[in-house]
Amino acid sequence: MKNRRRIYEGKAKILYEGPEPGTLIQFFKDDATAFNKKKHEVVDGKGVLNNRISEHIFNHLNRMGIPTHFIRRLNMREQLIKEVEIIPLEVVVRNVAAGSLSKRLGIEEGTVLPRSIIEFYYKADALDDPMVSEEHITAFGWASPQEIDDIMALAIRVNDFLSGLFLGVGIQLVDFKIECGRLFEGDMMRIVVADEISPDSCRLWDVAT
Structure with missing residues (x-):
């Protein structure tokens, strides 16, 4: 190395x-x-x-x-x-109320959400990765409206897969984080899932407890 x-x-x-x-x-x-x-x-x-x-x-x-x-x-x-151009956003998908969501909105931890919720956080350690809206993302040029749509579509597909994968071994996927990047292939560009998906980026609960 x-x-x-x-x-x-x-x-x-x-x-x-x-x-x-x-x-x-x-x-x-x-x-x-x-x-x-x-x-x-x-x-x-x-x-x-x-x-x-x-x-x-x-x-x-x-x-x-x-x-x-x-x-x-x-x-x-x-x-x-x-090699991709990382978009400076953490994309969090929540299925069950826990952590900061419960604190912010006063929802009891463990409450199953009516539908999966996607949140965006600006990747900036010095600012403690603040939560941002789609308006912030487009206004500051971090991603275009079409890229946001692509990111959200990827996040939902990943959520569907991970939820089934973990449920099959008795684990509930409470929430998780992904990062996305721009992959340039010749004259074409597409949004792809990047970074990692591991226990570091997932909140997992035992279904039986």
């Missing part, structure tokens, strides 16, 4: 230059953070598990025709991905 050019390092992953143009290598760290790095510890093996789980989920999404940046897993901690 010392001879590879580091492109970016985040809280849980490192991106390195890939072997071919338009590719990157995504390395999963063992760091566990919360509240935008206000809480931090290292959990041995966490990166290995997240890499394998994310690989499993992204492989399913690709086979279902849901576009992602994932190409293949390289080893226990790394995967080969397509």
Whole structure:
């Protein structure tokens, strides 16, 4: 890894230059953070598990025709991905009231929502990732109205798949986060699911408890 050019390092992953143009290598760290790095510890093996789980989920999404940046897993901690232009938004899909939603709206935690709710948060650690509206997103040029529609459509499809996947093993998908990016292929551009989908980005409850 010392001879590879580091492109970016985040809280849980490192991106390195890939072997071919338009590719990157995504390395999963063992760091566990919360509240935008206000809480931090290292959990041995966490990166290995997240890499394998994310690989499993992204492989399913690709086979279902849901576009992602994932190409293949390289080893226990790394995967080969397509280089995308990340849209600076965290896309949160909520199925059950919990966490900040319960606090903001006074809804009892555990209440099943009448329908899945999509929320957007601007990716800015210094601002604690504030919640933003579609008006904010288009006004500040983070994404176009069409891109927002594409992101929401992807989020709903991912939610449908993940809900069924986890329910099959007795787990309720309370909420989860995805990130999306612009994948440029020649003269064409499309929105794809990027980053990772793992226990780090999902709130999961045991159905039996």
